[in-house]
Amino acid sequence: MTELIKNYFxxxxxxxxxxLVASDFKLRYQxxxxxxxxxxxxxxxxxxxxxxxxxxxxRVGDKVPYYxxxxxxxxxxxxxxxxxxxxxxxxxTGHGDMIRKVSIPKYLIVISTMLSAFVNFSLNMVVxxxxxxxxxxxxxxxxxxxxxxxIELMIFNLVISFLLSALYxxxxxxxxxxxxxxxxxxxxxxxxxxxxxxPKSIIKIDAIDPMTQIFQDMxxxxxxxxxxxxxxxxxxxxxxxxxxxxxxxxxLFSVWYFKKSSPKFAxxx
Amino acid sequence: xxxxxxxxxxxIKGIYKDFLLPHERKNSLKEYALHFxxxxxxxxxxxxxxxxxxQRGEFFGIVGRNGxxxxxxxxxxxxxxxxxxxxxxxxxxxxPFIELGIGFNPELSGRDNVYLNGAILGLTRKETQNKYQEIxxxxxxxxxxxxxxxxYSSGMSVRLAFSIAMQAHNDILLIDEVxxxxxxxxxxxxxxxxxxxxxxxxxxxxxxxxxxxxxQQFCDRAMVIHDSKLHFIGDSARAAMEYKKLNFPDTVQExxxxxxxxxxxxxxxxxxxxxxxKYEVLDEKGKQDNIISFGKSFxxxxxxxxxxxxxxxxxxxxxxxxxxxxxxxxxxxxxNEKINFKKGEHVVTMTVNENVISPGVYVIEAGLFDExxxxxxxxxxxxxxITFVGLERHGYVYVQPKWTIE
Numbered sequence: 245m246t247e248l249i250k251n252y253f254x255x256x257x258x259x260x261x262x263x264l265v266a267s268d269f270k271l272r273y274q275x276x277x278x279x280x281x282x283x284x285x286x287x288x289x290x291x292x293x294x295x296x297x298x299x300x301x302x303r304v305g306d307k308v309p310y311y312x313x314x315x316x317x318x319x320x321x322x323x324x325x326x327x328x329x330x331x332x333x334x335x336x337t338g339h340g341d342m343i344r345k346v347s348i349p350k351y352l353i354v355i356s357t358m359l360s361a362f363v364n365f366s367l368n369m370v371v372x373x374x375x376x377x378x379x380x381x382x383x384x385x386x387x388x389x390x391x392x393x394x395i396e397l398m399i400f401n402l403v404i405s406f407l408l409s410a411l412y413x414x415x416x417x418x419x420x421x422x423x424x425x426x427x428x429x430x431x432x433x434x435x436x437x438x439x440x441x442x443p444k445s446i447i448k449i450d451a452i453d454p455m456t457q458i459f460q461d462m463x464x465x466x467x468x469x470x471x472x473x474x475x476x477x478x479x480x481x482x483x484x485x486x487x488x489x490x491x492x493x494x495x496l497f498s499v500w501y502f503k504k505s506s507p508k509f510a511x512x513x
Numbered sequence: 514x515x516x517x518x519x520x521x522x523x524x525i526k527g528i529y530k531d532f533l534l535p536h537e538r539k540n541s542l543k544e545y546a547l548h549f550x551x552x553x554x555x556x557x558x559x560x561x562x563x564x565x566x567x568q569r570g571e572f573f574g575i576v577g578r579n580g581x582x583x584x585x586x587x588x589x590x591x592x593x594x595x596x597x598x599x600x601x602x603x604x605x606x607x608x609p610f611i612e613l614g615i616g617f618n619p620e621l622s623g624r625d626n627v628y629l630n631g632a633i634l635g636l637t638r639k640e641t642q643n644k645y646q647e648i649x650x651x652x653x654x655x656x657x658x659x660x661x662x663x664x665y666s667s668g669m670s671v672r673l674a675f676s677i678a679m680q681a682h683n684d685i686l687l688i689d690e691v692x693x694x695x696x697x698x699x700x701x702x703x704x705x706x707x708x709x710x711x712x713x714x715x716x717x718x719x720x721x722x723x724x725x726x727x728x729q730q731f732c733d734r735a736m737v738i739h740d741s742k743l744h745f746i747g748d749s750a751r752a753a754m755e756y757k758k759l760n761f762p763d764t765v766q767e768x769x770x771x772x773x774x775x776x777x778x779x780x781x782x783x784x785x786x787x788x789x790x791k792y793e794v795l796d797e798k799g800k801q802d803n804i805i806s807f808g809k810s811f812x813x814x815x816x817x818x819x820x821x822x823x824x825x826x827x828x829x830x831x832x833x834x835x836x837x838x839x840x841x842x843x844x845x846x847x848x849n850e851k852i853n854f855k856k857g858e859h860v861v862t863m864t865v866n867e868n869v870i871s872p873g874v875y876v877i878e879a880g881l882f883d884e885x886x887x888x889x890x891x892x893x894x895x896x897x898x899i900t901f902v903g904l905e906r907h908g909y910v911y912v913q914p915k916w917t918i919e
Binding site for chain 2: 255256258259260262263264266267270271274341342343344345346347348415416417418421507508510511
């Protein structure tokens with residue numbers, strides 16, 4: 245077992261991930277601050293629109309304390325999910341040239357696209373922290389637990405990317421389908437609204453969505469203890485365990501499917 | 514010759530590779546949803562029963578025409594494709610790449626590309642760091658490393674790619690036609706590296722090329738793959754010959770009657786009062802061989818059948834390169850040859866005392882005309898009719914000049 249892990253994390257693999265992430269980063273932000281600003285523009289712009297709509301038009305944000313930070317945190321997490329799964333879907337096909345010519349462990353490419361999105365996410369989190377300071381959000385020690393939830397999200401992003409990247413090699417219309425799924429997921433999870441306004445009849449279904457659990461736990465840990473979390477809906481850890489089981493199940497299937505199809509990537513591309 | 518197991522670097526046993534070619538390519542979920550029927554496939558055998566062993570320290574060549582399966586074989590050895598059947602045993606580490614500069618990104622600097630490409634070839638960052646000076650030095654690009662790769666000339670980026678590849682610490686190198694990179698000076702330098710590797714006998718090199726000269730120069734042994742099968746394996750000079758034979762199977766090409774087909778106007782035109790039935794290329798010894806060496810004499814014999822009496826004919830030949838550019842085009846009128854053909858068979862022989870045409874495969878066009886050269890009786894175009902071999906030089910012809918320096 246330790247041999248196996250050692251093999252997965254051998255220095256040359258780590259170096260490859262590092263170089264792939266570094267070159268992606270350099271290409272994106274090539275010597276300009278503007279490069280980063282552009283990628284920040286998307287969540288910030290969405291934030292601006294949604295903030296105006298939900299505090300002045302529909303007013304769902306009124307009851308949520310620290311709504312600007314609350315909303316921005318949700319959008320930044322959501323952007324991380326989108327960037328890493330869409331990037332992950334393209335990971336194999338986008339590196340087709342490389343895969344056809346050199347035998348490298350394919351999962352490294354998928355991991356590196358997730359990490360690239362993570363780099364961007366980390367920068368965005370700095371913006372969230374700045375917002376929190378200006379929004380007078382009281383900092384509590386629970387914020388130290390936030391990295392655990394972020395790791396959960398990273399794993400969730402990764403397992404979905406494994407599945408999407410392998411499927412995308414065979415089914416090139418998957419990108420359209422995933423676009424639609426993303427739309428549905430966006431409204432299914434409490435990103436712009438608060439979980440508290442979800443009707444009692446379906447709140448439990450909403451609460452077991454891993455995205456819901458992740459968003460609400462992050463907000464609970466970082467912004468306000470008044471956030472209704474999945475654990476809060478179930479009044480027990482069941483609200484955490486079910487989403488984790490869902491992630492694990494998707495993970496097992498994704499890894500199995502990826503392992504099964506990766507030897508033929510070079511031919512199918 | 515008993516071989517120790519340790520001396521064998523690579524052992525390939527009974528490799529088969531089939532590709533399933535779907536009759537209709539379905540690559541969207543929509544198509545799968547609309548057509549439930551199981552897709553029908555056609556099996557294409559890319560490799561059939563290939564077995565060979567390469568010894569440690571050996572330079573081993575693989576030759577074959579395009580589509581023969583040699584690239585597939587290389588990809589299987591490199592672990593890029595999985596064989597359908599058979600086993601591969603690699604004793605030692607193997608360069609898993611078949612091309613230079615994989616992952617090179619034009620938008621990144623030379624330095625970044627070295628690290629990226631190094632990582633793809635399995636080097637850790639530290640190893641690349643240690644070898645960095647050597648890589649840059651060998652590529653002679655010390656002053657360009659901070660520039661983006663897109664500003665490099667193609668020769669420069671290939672030099673860089675080659676230098677990195679040479680630093681990949683592997684016992685077995687898979688090399689696909691990379692010797693002919695860069696300018697002449699760099700080519701010489703890379704050949705020296707190969708000579709060095711060859712002398713040291715530490716690394717095993719598997720070398721794929723079309724260039725028989727390099728194969729013969731470097732490889733101890735070579736194999737010829739033809740139509741997915743192992744055609745020949747053994748001494749590299751013999752392998753080169755076998756390969757030549759495969760490419761130019763007939764030294765005499767019969768022009769068969771079905772080429773009279775009027776629909777094939779590109780090949781045959783004219784009144785049809787006379788027809789070429791056969792042509793043969795003879796080397797300087799008068800032996801049939803359509804591979805002619807530079808500087809040697811050769812002749813081409815054109816066999817005619819005339820169906821009526823024809824007088825005052827003019828016969829012309831044109832030797833063209835594969836792009837259709839005429840290189841050489843003599844005709845009998847230039848020297849006022851008399852050609853009067855009675856009904857029956859005739860032979861026109863053209864002899865050239867010294868071949869000055871550059872190496873390559875050429876097309877021969879031959880035509881028989883009336884004396885005004887307005888009426889054409891027969892005109893044929895024979896593809897791959899003649900091959901000239903020799904040293905590659907600039908231009909279409911080479912006649913050694915006499916230099917005078919004052």
